[in-house]
Amino acid sequence: MLTRIDHVGIACHDLEEKIAFYETTFGLVLASREVNEAQGVKEAMMHVADGPSGSSYIQLLEPLGPDTPVGKFLAKRGEGVHHVGYGVDDVAAALEAIGAKDVRLLDRRPRHGSMGASIAFLHPKDVGGVLTELVQASEGQHEGE
């Protein structure tokens, strides 16, 4: 079902500083930068690698305010890994299959994610403490590879 590690989502206080850090220290290239009002974040996708099923990224996340999910995460745990996103071919089908296995879905239907992807989150308490995201890349992303 999972086709790749699509991204590791990392919460940070200062997006620009962390973009520069990952560029300078590890040589990663900024692939996309956007604001997701629905999730209360501004974010950057730092490209790590391409693979048969799609690309892998580090996703840097800066909250738009303290009352957002990432803002609350930072206040409680500090900077660090916020979630893990896995590639799937069909996020709606994956949700149906996983929802039938006693894993609570934070999204019953796919919603808009980074770079035009369709995404959905699974409840971290049912995935061993890991906030887990399913990512179906946009058609354009697939074609671009």
Add this chain to the structure above:
Amino acid sequence: MLTRIDHVGIACHDLEEKIAFYETTFGLVLASREVNEAQGVKEAMMHVADGPSGSSYIQLLEPLGPDTPVGKFLAKRGEGVHHVGYGVDDVAAALEAIGAKDVRLLDRRPRHGSMGASIAFLHPKDVGGVLTELVQASEGQHEGE
């Protein structure tokens, strides 16, 4: 410098339970199981995907005791993402380059990691709260792909 997301390391209380969970829920296949006395863990590599530079895994980590690094992590934070491992072609060269950039190295020289890899850890305080591992896969791993 980074060639792939090699693995996401996840701390858990019960390795066998989590292996079964990742098999059943996500269809991942157990690739390797070993005990690393030096790091105080027993661990399982769950295969996610193959790519041009190597494979990607979920690494499940159960501590050998409460006074190990993963045991202390579990006591403090509970189950969840413990570290992120990135593929590199030459871990010794990567350590030298990164150590020259104000990132503290937890390992000055590569040591033995999962599946015969040479690995080294970077200080999480210098990588935005992320315990970061560099992984040079064993030659056998490369040839096997």
